[in-house]
Amino acid sequence: MKNTHQPSLDFLFNPNSITLAGITTAEGGHWTRTFLEGLIASEFDRPMYLVNPKGGEIKGHKVYTSVTDIPGSIDYVIGLVNAQRAAKLVEECAEKGARVVHFCTAGFSETGEEERIRLESELVEVAHRKGVRIIGPNCMGIYSPKSRMSFTPTFPNESGPVGVISQSGGNSIYIVRQAALRGVRFSKVISYGNACDIDESDLLEYLADDADTEVLALYIEGIKDGRRFRRALEQATKKKPVIMLKGGNTEGGARAVAGHTAALAGSRAAWDALCKQLGIISVSSIEEMVDVLVTLLFLPLPKGRNAVLFGAGGGASVLITDEFENRGLRVPALPQEIVAQIREFTPVAGNILRNPVDYSQAIMNPEGVRKTLEIILMWEGTHFLVVFVRTGQFVHAGPLAARTSSLAAMFFANQRSFPKPVAVVLELSIEPHEADAIATAIRGCVVSRLPVYYSFAAAANAINLILTHAENRPDHRLRRRLGL
């Protein structure tokens, strides 16, 4: 019997205090420390209690030798004890008034071992008996910047419109990190692991109604109750865009899922059909999920599929055009009168004005770039503009950092200053001196509210997914809420 009648999970995200039970007192980078570091970095402003039988002190915080020693009542507990101790911890926490225990601890049903499956059952039994909710086990728990909760010290402290439900802790970290670099911010992120109590349906129902969450991103390995989850998805997709990354679509992947969170992966065909029917944006990698989030948040919805592609490099302009048209986006030829306007101030040699616009020779002329983009954006034949920058092409022209900055100054006015949506493709480089320049350019895009992509294919794919979604789900009002 699950506590599914609890009216709201609000209390998970607004704890009166947090207790870290089982944090190591030894020095250094033990995994149990990341939760303390996360709470400190996110400036958690209510009581924090640390517990370890050895007692002592960590970073000026007293360490209680047991949960029962904590003065007064407790509320939200992060369980870092081993699997054998878990049920007992829940019992102790219940005595102290705790409402929820999140177990990061692994070593339960995901091991496939009989004794450890029993430990998980025992944990659930105690929790239900005592009226304590469980997140996990085998997960990272909650990141909620508004309530200053975080499970690593590297996440942004500002809130944003994206809610994430991820069965995997590592994947949730990767989603937040990659998306945060490109300006995406989050309302609530929940890594929920084995889902022995609170499961994907509970969380989906909650976030579908959460006023702080405008977009939902799910990483799901398996589901506990298929019919309930389907109903929850139906309701959620009526309210907000839902992006789904389904793990375990293959035989080996399903085995990985069993080993990871003890879930049953389900058939791929069934998932695909469900996504299609409900207008869920289905993605197959975290990179793709992040590309879609960036597009949803920063690209005002184009009024159609006609793009102008503008950049430097003939070969690049060919390849990006193929990527866009292969995904059903259109790159229509510029009409003669538009070309003529641009030609007035643009040399013929080395600047090809057809769409794609290869502005190779004049790319270092800020005034020419500015005027050309102005003319292009006023052309009624285009719905949006994509500017592509390939770092390798500027190495001959002096220090890349300076060039990238001057490009940034040329290209990157604020999204709102353009009459049509503008996106940027900034191909990555790992050459150290270039990585810095690119990081700077990406930060510039973020400040200007421009969606930035790392490859031609990524941009084309994400923009197509968003347009397809808008065609399928015209009922979503996200963009109005986001001011896009």
Next chain:
Amino acid sequence: MKNTHQPSLDFLFNPNSITLAGITTAEGGHWTRTFLEGLIASEFDRPMYLVNPKGGEIKGHKVYTSVTDIPGSIDYVIGLVNAQRAAKLVEECAEKGARVVHFCTAGFSETGEEERIRLESELVEVAHRKGVRIIGPNCMGIYSPKSRMSFTPTFPNESGPVGVISQSGGNSIYIVRQAALRGVRFSKVISYGNACDIDESDLLEYLADDADTEVLALYIEGIKDGRRFRRALEQATKKKPVIMLKGGNTEGGARAVAGHTAALAGSRAAWDALCKQLGIISVSSIEEMVDVLVTLLFLPLPKGRNAVLFGAGGGASVLITDEFENRGLRVPALPQEIVAQIREFTPVAGNILRNPVDYSQAIMNPEGVRKTLEIILMWEGTHFLVVFVRTGQFVHAGPLAARTSSLAAMFFANQRSFPKPVAVVLELSIEPHEADAIATAIRGCVVSRLPVYYSFAAAANAINLILTHAENRPDHRLRRRLGL
């Protein structure tokens, strides 16, 4: 009438001298300077002559006011004059005994303008009449480290087995830069632009027989003589693996091709059929081309499709398994006796030994990792091993640089020391302090002759392409020549 009866293009790659005609004498980063910088950086060791009507000196090199002022004869010329001056330059160069003029100059047939199409015809007419070969116009020319020729200062000076024929200069730069970072080196790279004289068939025939070239990578926008090119491809594919990136597969892409190199792109279906029939490795992006090059050069050919995937992170292990199995690679379960061997020294909680192997909890134990990999590599059920590292998962555990280095020390023994092929996936990060650590780890892989990929999908895709190619073309002896 083209000079197609010239017996060999060897002379292109072994010039007695190089003349830079039209290099700017003004300071700074003008594009004409990149060729001088390239030749200096690659330590070109034969005479270099600079020409500009203004005379003077650049970096200690005398600038002649005209080609005719150069003492004695000249050989290889890089033409940097404008399009209107090009035919005249060829005439002057012919008088001085030049055998080839490479024109970087743009502004010919690719503009689509009548007058400029005429300029290109005139250029060709003069060249044929005078017996001078032309590379280009509208291209970067030749990079040939063995003969110390380069068109940018950032390319490696060491030679390698990859020959590249690229209609686009920018794409050839991008291919070399991206591949070089991951250890790939090149025999000869030719960016040949509008191909008004020397064309893709000339170059393909030459490189197919070139003893220094073991692998061929082509970026083709259009072809001059379809039947001849097909014959050349047939011959080339009998001798070496051929990787093909075809630009202009869409309507917009074909228009971009016309504007870029004035070529006719041809139908996509015809190209696909040709690639399939001849066992050409067809790719759709430069990223994919580089992944294939890295695999061909550094991954000893696996004897089958069974992979063990080893890393840290449950969610990551699910996603990488899906990527591999979705591409026809297999991730078979570890048998109980193998699991039992690893369990002897590996804790149950947080280490899932099924394949994928999620070694999350023990990943920082070098001895455990070493012993586990040893056992896995001896298991007869696997043909190759893929180690995956997701940087984001180690942030909580201390400075990433140190962690990455310790991982590097654990994982990266020399490829030859492993009984089966080993590949590495190192997901990129652009966070500046992490970019450095990753660049270091990538350099470590290169030294160890390990193929390194930046995403799960990229690794799975490239390894599948290589295995498929080996199944289709068992006649290729590349790997024996490379010692793989």
